[in-house]
Amino acid sequence: MSQQIRVVQCIQCKMYQVDFVKKAKTxxxxxxxxxxxxxxxxxxxxxxxxxxxVQHLNLERGMQEDRQNSLFITAKRQLEAEEDCLESEENTTPQKKTNKWANYVDKPLETTQKSAAEPRITEELSDEISMDFKRSRSTGPRSFKRSAENMSSVNKKICTKWNDFL
Structure with a gap:
């Protein structure tokens, strides 16, 4: 006697599958x-x-889902088109848009003041940001700086075998 096989459908994923017939009903x-x-x-x-x-049943189920999806998409597009028509009819009279933040924000400066202020700002920034890398950053008096002669590492003569080749 050959093994009996049955076709069942999953509750969760809705796929048809082949299953061996057993005594257990699970x-x-x-x-x-x-x-x-x-x-x-x-x-x-x-x-x-x-x-x-199983192949035939799964094919039918897939085709049915595709039909439902296409009907859903066309119905959704029709609703969007109808909404667009209603919105365009409502918006035939142009309304002046008011900026609610305008009440809380200071009035902008005139453009003539802005153009005069911009060069001054760029000059201040150029003084602060210098491209002269040889100049030291600190602008304090030199007496507070440590000179190279006072540094102990400079005074010591380093003797290595490479000094013979230099």
């Missing part, structure tokens, strides 16, 4: 791993017959 979906009871057996037969039936 089975596990191979796609989503959902353990469930056998609610309905769609077909029972040999392995080849069940495989063909």
């Amino acid at each position: 089975w596990q979906c191979k796609i989503c791993r959902q353990k469930q009871n056998v609610l309905k057996e769609f077909f029972r037969g040999s392995a080849a017959e069940c495989r063909v039936r």
Whole structure:
């Protein structure tokens, strides 16, 4: 006697699948791993017959989902088109848009004052940011700076074998 096989549908992912007939009335979906009871057996037969039936049922289910999605998309597009028509009819009279923040913000400076202030700002920034890298950053008196002669590391003569080659 050959093994009996049945066609069942998963509750969660809605895929039709092949399952071996067992004494237990439970089975596990191979796609989503959902353990469930056998609610309905769609077909029972040999392995080849069940495989063909599962392919046919899954193809029909996929085509039905595509039809539903296309109907949903067309209905949504029609609703959007209707909303656009209603909005365009409502907006036929131009309304003056008011800026609510204008009450809380200071009035902007005139453009003549801005143009006169910009060069002064750039001159101040150029004084602060100098490209002269040889000049030291601190502008304090030289007496506070440590000269190279006072540094102990400069006074020591370093004797290495490389000094012979220099």
